[in-house]
Amino acid sequence: MIRHLLSAGDLDAATATLVLDTAQEMASLADREVKKLPTLRGRTVVNLFYEDSTRTRISFEAAAKRLSADVINFSAKGSSVSKGESLKDTALTLQAMGADAVVIRHSASGAPHRLANWIDGTVVNAGDGTHEHPTQALLDAYTMRSRLGRLSGLNVAIVGDVLHSRVARSNVLLLHTLGAKVTLVAPPTLLPVGVDAWPAETSYHLDSVLPDADVVMMLRVQRERMDQAYFPSAREYSRRYGLDGARMRRLPEHAIVMHPGPMNRGMEITPEVADSPRSTIVEQVANGVSVRMAVLYLLLGGKV
Amino acid sequence: MVDRIAHQILEKTSGAADTILLGVPTRGVPLAHRLAARIHAFEGVAVPVGALDVTLYRDDLRLRGARALGRTELPPGGVDGRRVILIDDVLFSGRTVRAALDALGDLGRPRSVQLAVLVDRGHRELPIRADYVGKNIPTALAEKVRVSLTETDGADEVRLLGGAA
Amino acid sequence: MTTYLIKGARILGGEPTDLLIRDGVVAEMGSGLSAAGARVVDADGLVALPGLVDLHTHLREPGREDAETVETGSRAAALGGYTAVCAMANTSPVADTAGVVEQVWRLGREAGLVDVQPIGAVTVGLNGEQLAELGAMADSAARVRIFSDDGFCVADPRLMRRALEYVKAFDGVIAQHAEEPRLTVGAQMHEGEVAARLGMTGWPAVAEESIIARDVLLAEHVGARLHVCHVSTAGSVGILRWAKERGIRVTAEVTPHHLLLTDERATSYDPVYKVNPPLRTAADVAALRAALVEGVVDIVATDHAPHAVEDKECEWAYARPGMLGLETALSIVIDTALDQLGWDGIAQRMSRTPARIAGLTEHGLDPAVGVPANFTLVDPAARWTVEPADLASRSRNTPYAETTLPARVVATFLRGEPTVLDGKATK
Numbered sequence: 001m002i003r004h005l006l007s008a009g010d011l012d013a014a015t016a017t018l019v020l021d022t023a024q025e026m027a028s029l030a031d032r033e034v035k036k037l038p039t040l041r042g043r044t045v046v047n048l049f050y051e052d053s054t055r056t057r058i059s060f061e062a063a064a065k066r067l068s069a070d071v072i073n074f075s076a077k078g079s080s081v082s083k084g085e086s087l088k089d090t091a092l093t094l095q096a097m098g099a100d101a102v103v104i105r106h107s108a109s110g111a112p113h114r115l116a117n118w119i120d121g122t123v124v125n126a127g128d129g130t131h132e133h134p135t136q137a138l139l140d141a142y143t144m145r146s147r148l149g150r151l152s153g154l155n156v157a158i159v160g161d162v163l164h165s166r167v168a169r170s171n172v173l174l175l176h177t178l179g180a181k182v183t184l185v186a187p188p189t190l191l192p193v194g195v196d197a198w199p200a201e202t203s204y205h206l207d208s209v210l211p212d213a214d215v216v217m218m219l220r221v222q223r224e225r226m227d228q229a230y231f232p233s234a235r236e237y238s239r240r241y242g243l244d245g246a247r248m249r250r251l252p253e254h255a256i257v258m259h260p261g262p263m264n265r266g267m268e269i270t271p272e273v274a275d276s277p278r279s280t281i282v283e284q285v286a287n288g289v290s291v292r293m294a295v296l297y298l299l300l301g302g303k304v
Numbered sequence: 305m306v307d308r309i310a311h312q313i314l315e316k317t318s319g320a321a322d323t324i325l326l327g328v329p330t331r332g333v334p335l336a337h338r339l340a341a342r343i344h345a346f347e348g349v350a351v352p353v354g355a356l357d358v359t360l361y362r363d364d365l366r367l368r369g370a371r372a373l374g375r376t377e378l379p380p381g382g383v384d385g386r387r388v389i390l391i392d393d394v395l396f397s398g399r400t401v402r403a404a405l406d407a408l409g410d411l412g413r414p415r416s417v418q419l420a421v422l423v424d425r426g427h428r429e430l431p432i433r434a435d436y437v438g439k440n441i442p443t444a445l446a447e448k449v450r451v452s453l454t455e456t457d458g459a460d461e462v463r464l465l466g467g468a469a
Numbered sequence: 470m471t472t473y474l475i476k477g478a479r480i481l482g483g484e485p486t487d488l489l490i491r492d493g494v495v496a497e498m499g500s501g502l503s504a505a506g507a508r509v510v511d512a513d514g515l516v517a518l519p520g521l522v523d524l525h526t527h528l529r530e531p532g533r534e535d536a537e538t539v540e541t542g543s544r545a546a547a548l549g550g551y552t553a554v555c556a557m558a559n560t561s562p563v564a565d566t567a568g569v570v571e572q573v574w575r576l577g578r579e580a581g582l583v584d585v586q587p588i589g590a591v592t593v594g595l596n597g598e599q600l601a602e603l604g605a606m607a608d609s610a611a612r613v614r615i616f617s618d619d620g621f622c623v624a625d626p627r628l629m630r631r632a633l634e635y636v637k638a639f640d641g642v643i644a645q646h647a648e649e650p651r652l653t654v655g656a657q658m659h660e661g662e663v664a665a666r667l668g669m670t671g672w673p674a675v676a677e678e679s680i681i682a683r684d685v686l687l688a689e690h691v692g693a694r695l696h697v698c699h700v701s702t703a704g705s706v707g708i709l710r711w712a713k714e715r716g717i718r719v720t721a722e723v724t725p726h727h728l729l730l731t732d733e734r735a736t737s738y739d740p741v742y743k744v745n746p747p748l749r750t751a752a753d754v755a756a757l758r759a760a761l762v763e764g765v766v767d768i769v770a771t772d773h774a775p776h777a778v779e780d781k782e783c784e785w786a787y788a789r790p791g792m793l794g795l796e797t798a799l800s801i802v803i804d805t806a807l808d809q810l811g812w813d814g815i816a817q818r819m820s821r822t823p824a825r826i827a828g829l830t831e832h833g834l835d836p837a838v839g840v841p842a843n844f845t846l847v848d849p850a851a852r853w854t855v856e857p858a859d860l861a862s863r864s865r866n867t868p869y870a871e872t873t874l875p876a877r878v879v880a881t882f883l884r885g886e887p888t889v890l891d892g893k894a895t896k
Contacts, residue, residue: 018372025357034410039360067360089784108784110658110669110738129786131668169668193673194665277446295359301370 004123006112007293008134013177021296029066040069043100048090049126050076050106055261055285060103060135063292069300072099077128087089087111091118101300115167115211121292122299130164136260137170139291141178143280143298144215146287147256156199157209159185160219160243160268160304161230162225163192167260168219185209187241189230190221206241210250216242218260218268228253245272245296277287305438306335309420310342312436313389320349320456323387326356328404331393334455335422339391352379356390356411358403366430378411388414389435393451395421398432423462425449470883472496474504478512478846479835482812483512496593498838510890512846515879516817520552520843521799521834523772524722524822525698527791528554528585530586531569531575532561537775537863540571542795543582543759545861546771547888548577549795550845550878551583553832554773558590559620564878565590567609574611582888582896586827591614591632591643595621601634607639612827617644619698624650624681629684633693642720642826644696645684647705648746652670652676657786659732659747669733669785672747674702675829681705685712685719696719696826699772703756710765722770723757725794725801730754730868740781740788740866744774746792759817760808768823771798773822775864796860800874804813807849831884845849851877859873861894863882 002010011019027288029035041128045064047057056072074094087106094102101122104112109129117121127133145151156175162168163183175182176199183201184191191202203209212214223234231237238244243257251257257269257278265271272283317323320343327336332354333355342353357374390404403418408417420436425443443449443464470492472651478486487502488495497655523546529537537557546554556573558564572585575583595618606613614747616636623629623645632643653676660663660671681697682699685708689694700706700721710718726744731751734742742748760766774791781788802815810818824833831841854873857865881889888895 022373025375028376032411036410039408086779086783106784108437108786110786111784113738114784129668130670168666169666192665193660195661197662197665211428233537297369303364 003299004112004116005134005299006123006125006139007132008174008177008179009068010134011174011177016138016141016174016177017293019138019240019291019298020145021142022137023142023287023290024038024146026293026297030286030290035081036066036068038068039297040064040067040300043069045069045101045296046073046094046099047071047073048094048102048104049074050104050111051127053105053127056105058285059070059288061128061287063288063296064301066289067293067296069296070095087114088118092116092238095119095121101296107111107208111165124295124299127166128173129166131166131167132170134170134174134296135288135292138165138219138295139172139284139288140171140258140260140288141174142274142291143258143284144180144256148254151175154180154214155183155212156215157182157183157185157213158217158219159206159243161190161221162186162195162219163190163224164225165219171217174200176200183209184242187231190225206247210247211252214255215258216243216255217260218252220260223264224268231243231304234267242268242270243273248273248276248278251278258284260284306338307437308343310339310439313339313420314343314347314461316435317387319347321353323351323381323389324379325389325391326354326408327389328409329355329357329399331451331453331456332391335393336391340468354378356404356407357360358400361403361407363399363403367392376407377420378460381429383408383412383414385413385415387416387418389418391420394449395419395424395434395437396423396427396449398428398430400431401432405407422451423449472504472507473882473885474502474507474509475512475846476509478515478517479761481816482516488517488836489726490882490885493842495836495838495840495842498836507850510846510880514850515846516524516812516849517551517836518812518845518847518874519660519820519835520835520845520881520883521550521819522770522827522829523551523554523773523795523798524615524696524823524827525724526554526795527772527774527896528556528573529775531572532725533777535863536777536780537721539576539585540580540582541863542773542775543577543585544598544894545793545827545883546796547582547656547883547894548861548878549797550799550847550881551795552845552881552883553584553586553827553829554589554795554844555615557619558588558597558617563590563594563660564588564596565593567602567605567611570606570611570613573809577844578659581883583883584832586829587611587613588615588617590626591616591618591623591790597624597628600628600635602701603632603636603641604639606692607641614639614641614696616641616646617646617698617827619644619646622646622648622650623837624680626683626687630687630691633688633695634691640828642694642696642830643786645680646697647677647680647684649676649696651677652679656747658735659749659858660744661732661750663719663732663735667738669735671744674704674749674753677702677746678704678708683706685709685717689717689718690716695719699724699727699746699770700766701727701749701753701759703753706756706760708766709760709895712781713765713827720767720822721765722768723761724772725769725790725798726752726868728761728805729801734868735785738785740783740785741866741870742791743788743790744772744792746788753838757880758805762814768818768826769798770823771801773860776866777864781866792866793860793862797855797867797869797874799878800853800876803849803876804874842884843883845878846880848877848879849875851875853877
């Protein structure tokens with residue numbers, strides 16, 4: 001097993017499948033009376049969050065606690081971060097406190113890579129800037145596999161602000177590794193220069209992609225992007241790239257609709273779609289805990 | 305050996321009423337199914353069979369590292385109030401059984417728990433003993449006992465390996 | 470003043486010659502020279518080059534003496550074979566007045582390891598809004614001839630035009646940091662495949678090229694000299710070639726790191742590779758090497774940019790851009806271009822031409838009788854491994870840590886006095 005999880009690209013097909021299979025076993029825990037395992041008793045997991053993300057933090061926290069690890073939440077607010085302590089000094093502090101794993105969320109791309117240089121423990125990337133969010137990709141893959149029964153050969157459309165999306169980057173890498181075919185759909189301004197080197201197709205036209213899609217993953221689009229001239233207006237964006245009921249009905253019958261949250265209802269997705277039976281948005285949240293349990297077990301359990 | 309264990313179980317449990325067999329992966333699971341089949345053949349009793357993976361309860365994760373999990377599957381009705389017989393291939397240190405007892409405790413409250421193993425090779429490190437033993441094989445600590453089953457390994461066989469090293 | 474007898478130096482790689490150095494000049498040259506009382510320097514196998522001249526050095530003093538001082542930077546320069554460096558204006562306070570440039574010039578004289586020629590800011594506080602008192606700096610003791618807002622681009626075209634025009638009065642030159650700021654908001658590294666993969670905001674090549682294109686046209690229009698700092702893209706080379714063919718008075722520099730390193734280095738997220746302009750692609754590196762050989766890019770300048778540890782041991786986005794260069798520049802140029810340039814070509818691009826652009830008449834002269842004794846002796850056969858802790862610079866942000874490089878500076882002479890002997894600084 002690998003030591004850190006910094007990028008979805010760190011996972012080969014066998015390891016990624018092991019994570020998903022393990023997550024499936026972890027999921028059965030949800031039906032049990034005692035929702036706790038002794039596996040990581042005596043281990044310390046630090047949630048080091050430089051960015052507000054309550055949903056990701058509580059997901060990791062629940063995962064670590066169900067495995068009986070001790071959890072320390074270290075958030076940018078009201079901590080030494082606001083006094084300007086450097087990431088390196090924070091790393092040395094956590095090291096001294098005996099952190100076995102640090103789950104880090106940071107607004108700067110690559111911050112988890114830097115952290116991994118400075119501590120002996122395991123580093124899990126919980127989202128770094130506009131780079132990656134590997135556990136999100138794992139829970140998305142898990143959700144697709146449990147809904148559609150496979151990943152290999154699936155047509156997955158990822159729609160929206162690919163340029164700024166860590167979810168898109170991690171999903172492209174992981175889904176490619178697991179044999180799915182990814183199409184990125186966005187206005188040209190929201191696709192990075194150099195995207196042609198990614199193992200994915202690109203399209204500027206959502207309507208032409210929908211009839212063949214097994215999965216449509218809608219990305220959050222921030223309205224402020226409008227001010228930087230990425231698109232003319234929110235209304236034009238949702239007309240061209242938003243998923244509404246009419247577009248949803250053009251999908252194959254078995255196709256599912258995903259969203260990493262938090263949603264901009266009315267912008268990239270309409271309430272009709274978000275609340276439809278095709279939507280996996282609530283499942284994704286539940287699957288997040290199982291997948292993160294699997295990741296923590298395999299990374300921490302694997303440490304000699 | 306399986307026949308003998310099946311007979312012992314029937315004898316000791318007065319007909320295996322209210323009893324379930326839980327195999328410990330990997331080889332305990334097919335053994336549990338074989339035992340259930342024998343019991344059915346002898347007495348016409350259908351004993352429910354399940355699987356109990358203990359990986360997440362092991363005390364040697366730090367030493368041996370994480371590995372893939374086996375399946376845990378309880379028969380309908382669960383374990384509450386029933387006689388649970390744990391099935392494994394080899395009884396050695398007793399640590400796997402200890403983990404299984406912990407795992408079982410998190411799944412419910414059985415009326416009683418018993419243990420059946422194909423081979424008891426000695427060298428216990430915990431105060432644990434089997435209720436049903438297919439064969440006692442005295443071994444040296446450095447030796448390995450390898451049980452092969454048709455279902456998992458292609459042939460039925462018990463081998464004693466190494467020792468000199 | 471001590472007299473020095475250099476035995477067997479190969480000037481520009483030619484036949485071994487002895488040089489007698491007396492009273493700050495080369496007094497005699499020939500074979501079998503002897504001089505009573507002279508200190509003998511064995512230069513067997515060493516190549517003599519005119520002392521190197523760096524048109525682009527950040528010495529950080531005043532303001533960030535924790536990163537570098539005039540003295541430590543001068544020592545690093547001497548060890549790198551330099552006898553003159555041009556100190557960039559982005560200090561704190563900014564070198565935008567006669568007072569600050571004279572202070573830097575005086576500190577250089579006191580250190581006495583290289584001639585420190587201050588560069589003046591083009592605009593007050595580098596703010597890109599109002600011209601600094603360029604004439605006062607030109608008339609000061611520092612005799613400033615190069616003006617630059619380096620670190621920032623003089624982005625306003627009208628202001629750039631006026632600056633180019635104004636410095637004609639004292640044969641000045643504007644050294645432009647070519648970066649259209651509206652195209653590089655939040656930029657972290659070269660915009661391309663690697664940035665897309667790493668999720669970092671891109672610094673597009675066009676942000677440099679569009680400014681160079683505009684500025685060569687402005688220089689042509691007003692008949693002024695333009696110098697382009699740290700050219701980094703193949704597209705910039707094409708524009709410069711076109712401008713030179715048209716007879717526009719433009720010169721350009723390339724840094725050693727842009728001749729060697731690519732944006733793939735950013736994959737480690739180690740900000741030691743963060744620099745402005747950013748490391749680009751292998752195709753850009755190849756185009757820059759060819760342009761240096763061809764002469765479209767005139768010179769190599771280090772853009773030596775020391776930074777304190779805390780400004781580099783952090784997240785990439787928070788790190789300051791820049792890398793050390795003075796002590797490794799000659800080795801990198803030898804590594805990447807000696808085959809095509811020869812020693813004469815290296816002297817041209819690292820000494821004679823930069824001295825001419827900067828108006829430093831005592832520098833950039835090949836060793837010859839009667840010429841100021843500003844030269845360096847290089848062992849072309851030596852190989853050395855860069856140990857950051859051993860560098861003379863006060864900072865440690867070299868991208869070549871633990872890298873083995875060819876050629877080592879054995880001695881450097883400034884006006885007849887050694888600043889480096891046996892590979893060690895003399896003070």
